[in-house]
Amino acid sequence: MANLTTNHKPRTLNFLYLCISIKKIMSTEEKSLHFIEQIIEDSLASGFPQANLRFRFPPEPNGYLHIGHAKSICLNFGLGLKYNAPVNLRFDDTNPAKEEQEYVDAIKEDLLWLGFNWAEERYASDYFQQLYDWAILMIKKGKAYVDSQSSEDMAAQKGTPTQPGVDGPYRNRSVEENLTLFEGMKKGDFPEGSHVLRAKIDMASTNMLMRDPLMYRILHRHHHRTGDDWNIYPMYDYAHGESDYIEQISHSICTLEFVMHRELYNWFLDQIYDDTLVRPNQYEFARLNLNYTVMSKRKLLQLVQENIVNGWDDPRMPTISGLRRRGYTPASIRKFCDVIGVAKRENIIDVSLLEFCLREDLNKTAPRVMAVLDPVKVVITNYPEGKEEFLDAENNQEDESAGFRKVPFSKELYIEREDFLEVAPAKFFRLSLGNEVRLKNAYIIKGESVVKDANGNIIEIHVSYDTDSLSGSGSEASKRKVAGTLHWVSIKHALEAEVRLYDRLFIDEAPDSHKEKDFLDFMNANSLQIIKGFVEPSLSTVKSGDKFQFQRIGYFNVDKDSTASKLVFNKTVGLKDAWEEKGKKEENSINNSLKDINKYFKVATREERIAIRKAIGETLTGISNYSLLQNSFKKNINNNKSSLLFANLILKYSSLKISDFDKEDLTKLYLMSLRSESTFVRSRALLNLQYLGYDSDFVNSFKEEILKLKSNPTKSTTERETEFIDQILNK
Ligand code: ATP
Numbered sequence: 218m219a220n221l222t223t224n225h226k227p228r229t230l231n232f233l234y235l236c237i238s239i240k241k242i243m244s245t246e247e248k249s250l251h252f253i254e255q256i257i258e259d260s261l262a263s264g265f266p267q268a269n270l271r272f273r274f275p276p277e278p279n280g281y282l283h284i285g286h287a288k289s290i291c292l293n294f295g296l297g298l299k300y301n302a303p304v305n306l307r308f309d310d311t312n313p314a315k316e317e318q319e320y321v322d323a324i325k326e327d328l329l330w331l332g333f334n335w336a337e338e339r340y341a342s343d344y345f346q347q348l349y350d351w352a353i354l355m356i357k358k359g360k361a362y363v364d365s366q367s368s369e370d371m372a373a374q375k376g377t378p379t380q381p382g383v384d385g386p387y388r389n390r391s392v393e394e395n396l397t398l399f400e401g402m403k404k405g406d407f408p409e410g411s412h413v414l415r416a417k418i419d420m421a422s423t424n425m426l427m428r429d430p431l432m433y434r435i436l437h438r439h440h441h442r443t444g445d446d447w448n449i450y451p452m453y454d455y456a457h458g459e460s461d462y463i464e465q466i467s468h469s470i471c472t473l474e475f476v477m478h479r480e481l482y483n484w485f486l487d488q489i490y491d492d493t494l495v496r497p498n499q500y501e502f503a504r505l506n507l508n509y510t511v512m513s514k515r516k517l518l519q520l521v522q523e524n525i526v527n528g529w530d531d532p533r534m535p536t537i538s539g540l541r542r543r544g545y546t547p548a549s550i551r552k553f554c555d556v557i558g559v560a561k562r563e564n565i566i567d568v569s570l571l572e573f574c575l576r577e578d579l580n581k582t583a584p585r586v587m588a589v590l591d592p593v594k595v596v597i598t599n600y601p602e603g604k605e606e607f608l609d610a611e612n613n614q615e616d617e618s619a620g621f622r623k624v625p626f627s628k629e630l631y632i633e634r635e636d637f638l639e640v641a642p643a644k645f646f647r648l649s650l651g652n653e654v655r656l657k658n659a660y661i662i663k664g665e666s667v668v669k670d671a672n673g674n675i676i677e678i679h680v681s682y683d684t685d686s687l688s689g690s691g692s693e694a695s696k697r698k699v700a701g702t703l704h705w706v707s708i709k710h711a712l713e714a715e716v717r718l719y720d721r722l723f724i725d726e727a728p729d730s731h732k733e734k735d736f737l738d739f740m741n742a743n744s745l746q747i748i749k750g751f752v753e754p755s756l757s758t759v760k761s762g763d764k765f766q767f768q769r770i771g772y773f774n775v776d777k778d779s780t781a782s783k784l785v786f787n788k789t790v791g792l793k794d795a796w797e798e799k800g801k802k803e804e805n806s807i808n809n810s811l812k813d814i815n816k817y818f819k820v821a822t823r824e825e826r827i828a829i830r831k832a833i834g835e836t837l838t839g840i841s842n843y844s845l846l847q848n849s850f851k852k853n854i855n856n857n858k859s860s861l862l863f864a865n866l867i868l869k870y871s872s873l874k875i876s877d878f879d880k881e882d883l884t885k886l887y888l889m890s891l892r893s894e895s896t897f898v899r900s901r902a903l904l905n906l907q908y909l910g911y912d913s914d915f916v917n918s919f920k921e922e923i924l925k926l927k928s929n930p931t932k933s934t935t936e937r938e939t940e941f942i943d944q945i946l947n948k
């Protein structure tokens with residue numbers, strides 16, 4: 218089922234929203250109630266006993282939990298905490314074809330890690346007998362029947378949203394016949410697909426889901442809990458509401474795609490409801506959509522099965538286990554869910570908000586250490602050979618209780634290669650020849666000379682140090698202002714470590730939203746890079762999951778692959794948001810090009826026009842954001858010569874292929890362009906039509922328009938244009 222209930226594309230919340238959210242994170246003021254809390258407050262106010270509040274989180278054990286589930290978890294368990302009400306963990310295990318114990322175990326582990334505990338662990342399969350008994354009751358009341366048609370026939374009778382369905386030939390089977398057949402289904406007397414049990418509701422209902430929905434299908438499958446006891450399994454819509462009722466769930470919260478199912482949810486409850494008990498109600502909220510990832514379990518499974526990632530807990534996955542391995546903290550995920558809030562409107566959350574919440578948390582908790590990931594050797598020429606010092610380093614300036622540690626210092630150090638330039642350009646606040654910088658927790662050094670290999674690569678930087686300048690010594694020299702502070706490690710003492718650097722798994726912000734493209738077309742080929750780095754020796758005893766800030770670089774955690782003899786770190790997140798910068802740059806450059814295009818119509822000479830077109834072409838070629846290009850293209854199909862020319866230039870220069878564009882959009886663009894007042898627009902469109910490799914049918918569909926152009930003198934047709942027209946017509 219599509220996860221959107223409207224035709225509108227959900228909006229991606231922009232930077233402004235992010236700023237508002239960030240303010241919200243910072244502020245300590247009470248948050249207002251979200252709409253579900255409001256509903257609960259209202260029912261408490263009108264007499265519903267608080268002791269009867271009960272919630273559930275109902276995962277289907279057919280995959281690992283992802284960050285979307287975290288939103289639902291935080292919502293349901295959050296309500297439980299707020300109202301001191303039990304929350305059940307209910308595995309919705311009605312489809313034995315896809316469910317496994319492995320997933321059950323993983324889901325429980327993830328929930329506990331997130332910091333939530335359930336009241337009772339339940340399974341829809343616990344209720345198979347009760348559900349079966351109720352189905353028998355419904356057959357006896359004439360509310361359910363066995364249908365023996367093919368699924369194609371049933372689909373044909375179902376009608377369409379605008380056309381009512383029609384009754385099938387088995388709809389009026391006798392109760393006795395229905396009971397006999399249904400029992401036979403249960404015992405395994407019939408092959409899969411031969412019969413189904415359907416609710417008898419209304420084939421003409423305006424809600425398609427009410428047109429005699431399926432309740433049971435035959436599946437000769439082994440179930441992870443009930444084994445081979447059953448040959449029939451209940452459908453989700455039937456099992457879910459009745460399970461809520463059995464557990465006496467008061468508020469059954471699900472995502473918006475279930476809005477239309479609510480009527481059916483209530484119908485199934487009507488058949489069995491006893492008014493001395495709590496009657497569950499279904500409420501729907503907007504699911505979490507996050508950019509630059511996919512969240513469908515089917516697609517995540519595909520990534521795992523096709524070894525595109527290294528398992529469900531690959532640190533690039535949006536799964537809870539992937540985030541955990543990447544170095545996310547439970548608090549940061551809960552904070553994120555808190556900040557995005559609960560509402561009824563679909564939107565897309567920027568993944569940088571999740572990263573922001575993580576940085577906020579790690580900044581407070583992660584001890585600072587020094588690591589050099591792209592080392593170049595530094596020799597302190599005036600530091601005594603063989604001497605070593607153990608210098609005091611503060612573990613976390615954000616946390617006074619974190620204390621100090623010792624870091625060894627010696628004559629030979631590593632610093633980052635990018636922290637040195639022989640000749641410093643303006644605003645280069647790092648090491649260069651003749652200039653001073655401070656080494657963190659240590660001394661001020663000054664660049665003196667470099668040693669290069671035969672190819673001219675710097676292999677050593679020779680520096681001198683100021684013996685009086687030790688950090689924290691209080692000396693005059695130590696207080697001297699210098700350009701910047703660098704991190705470093707002592708070569709003799711440093712530990713070698715494998716460092717895994719991650720980038721987003723997808724290069725597009727909405728990889729599974731493009732009709733003509735598979736989400737796998739948008740994999741980021743550089744999402745994992747493995748390098749060798751050096752870390753300070755205090756990290757010799759780390760354990761899997763330990764988190765650190767590598768100063769000036771980012772947050773890192775110890776991977777589960779790490780051993781005493783081979784340290785392995787994952788880069789959790791950088792100190793700054795590199796993607797935001799890149800994304801903004803691309804957006805700016807497309808906006809600037811749009812401005813430049815107005816000049817195209819004003820300049821006097823052909824040479825000037827060519828220069829503008831070339832510059833725009835280069836910009837467009839350099840943009841890698843598929844959605845940005847698509848959106849700019851669509852936005853510019855309108856009756857304005859600059860827009861039309863721009864859309865035509867996107868066609869010509871961007872990395873998108875012809876098959877990436879909608880046929881309808883293309884047709885619209887070419888019709889508008891060929892009718893444009895501007896010869897430049899018309900010429901560009903004619904050239905595109907001729908050279909972009911369209912099939913001849915497509916080009917021919919504009920023949921009439923092109924002929925009109927040829928015979929229309931008012932359009933001040935230029936010679937070049939006439940030439941293009943003739944070329945197309947003669948092809
Ligand atoms: P998928 O579509 O990925 O298979 P699902 O909705 O079928 O996911 P379930 O295991 O049935 O997965 O989900 C358990 C609960 O989590 C449901 O209540 C569902 O509504 C909720 N949930 C799933 N995805 C999201 C999401 N992206 N945002 C918020 N809640 C979600």
Ligand code: MG
Nearest residue numbers: 275276277309
């Ligand atoms: Mg589901």
